[in-house]
């Protein structure tokens with residue numbers, strides 16, 4: 001089971017109502033055979049743009065983050081169930097990505113003149129005739 | 145006087161094998177006396193440990209530094225790195241304050257890599273995370289948020305480092 005993140009925006013509600021909706025979302029993950037690792041409160045604030053959900057426009061919302069593990073084939077069903085929930089403005093599930101992302105910075109190589117770059121070397125090795133043939137064909141079709 | 149100052153170099157040349165012979169010959173030190181009794185050390189002896197030269201010889205007026213074989217080039221320049229790789233910053237869609245530093249306050253669009261000065265991989269990552277944040281409802285799509293307008297600037301968009309991103 002790979003680990004995922006659910007960033008969910010709830011509509012502005014009173015505290016007991018918030019608790020019940022959060023319990024409902026957590027229960028939905030458990031029902032699909034998932035495990036919740038962590039729940040974070042990212043605060044209530046003004047939305048960056050007006051959202052129109054379930055025939056109501058919203059300008060404020062409370063942000064929550066669920067970190068969970070779930071089987072891959074259940075994600076579409078899970079997302080669909082969240083969309084049908086009235087209290088949820090926007091549920092968005094994303095994959096958790098590695099922390100130290102690029103192993104080495106390639107900026108020095110990119111700053112060199114094009115003849116010394118690896119990416120240009122690959123371009124030079126390609127068959128030039130094929131590329132130009134394609135280009136001419138497309139042009140003739142468009143402009144005649 | 146000049147003749148005397150050259151003598152210890154030949155001493156090193158004879159005694160220690162780890163000195164690069166070519167460099168010594170190249171410096172025209174080979175024309176020193178050949179008879180064996182002329183060789184005598186003036187300064188301290190060299191202390192060596194496992195193929196690495198540690199000490200130095202003081203001769204007459206000046207100090208002779210000993211050339212070391214298999215040493216890294218001390219004048220090599222440090223590798224250029226982009227800001228995110230240099231400080232090891234993890235780019236994430238929830239960190240909108242960081243992401244909005246790469247967005248224009250005039251047009252609300254993402255700056256290209258010839259302005260931001262990021263490497264190819266990081267620029268792609270920043271672009272992806274900004275789009276993610278906008279779709280997930282964390283970040284505005286049309287403009288930059290006003291509360292981030294006074295944040296420190298990482299680059300000058302009016303004087304890009306390169307003329308174009310290619």
Ligand SMILES: [Zn+2]
Pocket residue numbers: 102104105106107225226227228229230262263264266
């Ligand atoms: Zn980089």
